[in-house]
Amino acid sequence: MKKDATTEEKIKEAAKQVFMAKGFAGCSSREISKAAGMNVALVNYYFRSKSQLFKIIFETAMEDFVTSMMTVFSSDQSIENKMRIFIDREFEFLSKHPELPVFIITEMNREEGCSIDHACFFEKIAASGIFNECAQAQAEGKMREINILSLTLLIMSNCQYPIMAKNLMQGIHGISDEDYTSNLLLHKQNVTDMLVNYLFPINSKTTK
Amino acid sequence: MKKDATTEEKIKEAAKQVFMAKGFAGCSSREISKAAGMNVALVNYYFRSKSQLFKIIFETAMEDFVTSMMTVFSSDQSIENKMRIFIDREFEFLSKHPELPVFIITEMNREEGCSIDHACFFEKIAASGIFNECAQAQAEGKMREINILSLTLLIMSNCQYPIMAKNLMQGIHGISDEDYTSNLLLHKQNVTDMLVNYLFPINSKTTK
């Protein structure tokens, strides 16, 4: 009987994979324990309940989600460069964690999901000052003056939806996984150009 | 005992509400039958199984989803006007069916969901000729020359994500349902302007 954290970590890792793929309701404690190669009773021994385990996994996912954005926010760059880098980073991050946006959005839409306190995560974004920075750039005429929610939506829609709707798009266009992935790289350039074009019209003549 | 279709319709309607809100795995036959005010055995009597009922609901949802787009495709308008109308229609349609995109995307991501034949729905989109029409407009220099998948993604990302990520956005920006809904109307204009700006650069000086 090993006293180290291996069992707990194994269950957490398995839970992360299974919960992200199937959501809370879509998988059982037994499925998770089987994926971890551990006895099902250990879910309760280490995490007290399936719900508690889920809470931990969800919060870690939110943390990763927010952290993937934060590194750009605090960098010493113009707001336009920040957006360019943000888009690059987001496409790269999501190519490695493709289930993340769907997971977060669907579990936030779930009633029980809403009971998990998300405020701490979102406050980090606000605390980064990125929204103030955007408002400042707008006031100085460096960026199109649209409201901050709309700005967030324009950027995040174009970064996250292509990953989320992969299967839908493959169905509509009849293309393979490989083709979709390679097309995403090209698409990222279109996203960047379009957003720069619209949000930074003064500078956007360089992108045709 | 009534011989009309009321029972069957009641169960279908209840199933639509519950499946769309919670997905296949997130609700039970008993929950659906309770929502319909009917006995649980009737799910099997009328639809043979929970799975078959789900298949019918999902296919109807796909039909609605595709139909919401098709009316614009076949109209006699310029490709730019079609896109403008498409955006209008999509925002309006999704304001009435906010669970639809998340439902379709998550159930398409589910393993069993992929076994449902979606090809017939997607073929309708291709058969509408809208993709050919876009290619033609691009060849004639009326529209930016980007690949059709990228075009689909740019448009659909900006129409659907704002609805899907409502709870996430409300969390990040700390706003209420009412505020979010009213902001979406403003956002739609930004979406239209941005897309026209990028896809129809020759015509886009009228949108600033």
Add this chain to the structure above:
DNA sequence: AACTATTTTAAACACTTGTTTAAAACATAT
């Protein structure tokens, strides 16, 4: 009204689920 067909109901069934329990196995301390 009697017979037949259909719909509905409630119980039963076999299985799954999250959780608890108690014992076995292992680790640590003396």
Add this chain to the structure above:
DNA sequence: ATATGTTTTAAACAAGTGTTTAAAATAGTT
């Protein structure tokens, strides 16, 4: 080696699940 603490296992438990079954209720036909 013994005692104590921790981890793991497997069984048991109560509740939930999708489905089936048989009877009751209703509808339709003669």
